[in-house]
Amino acid sequence: MQHDAKADWARSDWMGRIALRSDEEREFAFPDLDPPKEVSAVGGVGQVTIDWSPVDGAVGYLILRGAGEHGPLEPVDHHSGDVLSIPSPPYVDTTCTPGTPYRYAVASVPEVTTHGRPSHTVGAVPLTADGEAPDVTVTVDVVAEGTELQTPWVPMIGSERLSQLLCKDRTGNHEIGVELEEALWRMHDEIGVRTVRAHAIFHDDTHVIDGAGYDFSVVDAIYDKLLAIGLRPVVELGFMPRELASDPTKTVFEYGAIISPPASYQAWHDLVRALVLHLVDRYGLEEVLTWDFEVWNEANLEVFWSGTKAEWLQLYDVSAAAVKSVDVRLAVGGPSSAAAGWVDDLLAHAKRHGTPVDFVSTHTYGSPPLDVRASLERHGYGDARILWTEWGVTPRHFNPINDSVFAGVFLLRGMRSAAGRIDALSYWVASDHFEELGRPPRFLHGGFGLQTVGGLAKPRYHAMTLLSRLGPVELPVSYDGDGAGSLIEAWASRESDSNSYRDRDRDRQDDRHGDRHGTRHGTRGGDRHGDRHGDRLAVLLWNLTLDQSKANGASELTRRIRLQLPGVNPSWEATATTLAIGVGDLATAAAGLPDWPTAEQLADLAERTWLVSTPLELRDGAVELTVPMPSAVLVELTPRRG
Incomplete structure (x- = not known):
């Protein structure tokens, strides 16, 4: 079968099965919640x-x-x-x-x-x-003591299966392994990301079964590369090695990942235990204690698990036992489910059988992540961490919305919603070098990546850089006007050299290699911490509806914003960095280019889609802006130079 035919089959299979949920029967009842009041x-x-x-x-x-x-x-x-x-x-x-x-x-x-x-x-x-355009007033309490600004984008990012770091094939004349590694370097260096979650560490291309024994040399090569960047893996235990599968004909994706239960759960236990023992031996227990072990991926969808829910729960029990047999302090969790499903199922089962759950992981797309703290408290797991190991604007491959400004502003809204209630919100994924349903057919193809093949920043990556420019102290915000606090939102921050909240960045400094790249495609202005000397205010404003039918804009949703900053030093200077349709907008800038732009065309695109800061007039402690939907503006105020 030729590659294109395989990809076409994978896409057809995916579309036919992606909406089919697995068993939703329960042995427990959900609470009968009262409806909200004061609607x-x-x-x-x-x-x-x-x-x-x-x-x-x-x-x-x-x-x-x-x-x-x-x-x-x-x-x-x-x-x-x-x-x-x-x-x-x-x-x-x-x-x-x-x-x-x-x-x-x-x-x-x-x-x-x-x-x-x-x-x-x-x-x-x-x-x-x-x-x-209707008026909205946003008021920031710049003299408040403030609280620590939470950063749910920092702990984790998603990636194509990490065996692709070793791949020397080319897509659009770009070497896959080299560019995927570069994309992950950039996530670490410029955004401060700490871990990477990916599928298929047990896929056939890692060759972990060698006759009657195990061979983890490919896994070593993968994780050596990742750790050299300064990133750690989230070890997703899956998919099923061919040698252990009860039915190796059950597969998903163009690369044929096996989704069947094991023929022997004891053999699966022994493989997981052998892997964890090997990782501890190679990298040291203190290092591996900082990693998370996640059981499978989206078993609540038929496309990812050909067995029953009971069989997956058995897989979880066996996997957790194998991980904990090496050291009880090692972290294991799940259900790694689609659309926030099976969280209660896992917790009820674990409570009944005494199975450990150190973290709960789940996924969703197109909406801010739900607040599963209620489920954890209901089942007595209030101390478990919450990891959304996949999240994004759409679950659909090859969707133009992935390349849009709308998706970038959506990322801001979701991260703001998650702050303070979720330990990690992992955007899916870092790079368009991603081939679940076949390799990218052209430069802009609606891929999941924050960065393109060729390494250019999409609007979602620009949104990440805007988040990284917020200060460590969150300030209170109040709103008034048409769509205030719903269509229009803000995230306000302050930074001071003497502020103890700087300690939140300490984990970013353990990279043995430092910032190896400086300024690259799509980010202008040197070090991502910029002019963080002395006091500084940074307020990120955006205009967004979740309604994806308006992803290309809706003029009636434009708002005029008066950003009030009572108490700000009137001598300070203000700048605005804008992400909007036509500004930092790769898809608009690339219109008319060939399917695979030349190196010269890519360099020109990078130059034309940088985010550039422009002066704002600060008058009577306020600045005024017109903000279309979708768009975002980072307003920064600093002491005047000179």
Whole structure:
């Protein structure tokens, strides 16, 4: 079978099975949560903002809408292709038709596959645009003591299977292994990422079974490269080695990863234990104690696990026992599930059988991650860490939205939502050198990567750099106006040389190699910490709806923002760094280029899509900006030079 035919088959197989969930039968009941109280809906230009009071025990909320006085209530679909529930209020609905009366209700969600009774309904009418952008006021308390700014993007990033670090093949005349390694260097050096989560450490191309024994030499070569960058692996235990599979014909992806249960669970236990023993012997126990061992990937989807839920739970038990047999302090977790599923299933099972769960991991796309702390508390695992080991704007391969400015601003909204309640929010993935459904067919193809083949920054990577420029002290923010706090959000920070919150970056400094690259494609201005000498304020503002039907922009959602900074030194200078359609926008800049641009064309694209800072006028302790949807602006204020 030729490569293109294999890729076509993999895509067809994927599309046919990706929506098929595995067993959702339970031996336990979810709580019957009360609906939210104090529900409100306020119509604005092109949008309705729905708000409510949180409910104890809810992992999220489902927004329901009906037209007219008596029409049925249906979930509001923001076209994510995945979970529609959101973790917390408010919610901005832009799928509505201006001038049409609607009724809204909100239902509490105890687990992603179910929801409770809807609240009482409230009415609202979205307004028609009149040509003037509505005003929003954002006020930052710059003199507040502040709190530590949480950074959920730092702990982890996703990647193509790491055996590709050793691959000398080329895509678009770019060597795969070299460029994947370069992309991971960049995530570490410029963004400060610490670990990498990837599939298939037991895939056939790592050759871990050698006759009657084991051979971890390929795994060693992979992890040696990763550790040399200064990154650590999240060891996802999967997929099934051919020699252990009960049915090696059950596969996923173009590269044929085997998804069947093992023929012998004892043989699987022995393989996992042998791997962990080998890693400890090679890298030292103190090093491996900092790694996480995750059991399988998305077994709650038929496309990733051909067995039953009971068989996967047995796989988890056996895997956890194997890891802990080497040292009980080693961290193991799961369910590594799609769409926030099977979290309660694993925790209920583990509680019943005494199986350890050091962290809970799950995935979702197209919405901010749900608040699974409620599930952990319900089952008595409140101390377990929460790792979203995959997250992104869409679960669909080859989707143009992956290359869009919308996706970059979506990343900001999700990271802000996750801050303080999630230990890691891992964007899927670092590079377009990614071949689950075949290698990239052209330069911009809607790939999952934050960086292209050729190493250019997409808007999502630019969003990461904007986040990395926030200071370590988070400041309080208040809002007023049309879409304030729902369509328009802000993340405000301060930095001072004397502030103890600088210690949050200490783990970034253990890299043995330092910053080896300096300034490269898509990031201008030298060291990513910039002018962090003395006091500095950084406020990241954005305008976004979750409604992906408006990914290419919606003029009626543009807002004029007055950013008020009472107490700021009036002599300071202000700058704005903008990410918007046409600014830092690789897809727009690359229009008309061939499928695979030349090296000269790539260099020109990098130059034309840098994020550049421009002066702002600070007047009466405020700056004013016009912010389209989708877009983001980083406003920085520093002492005037000279």
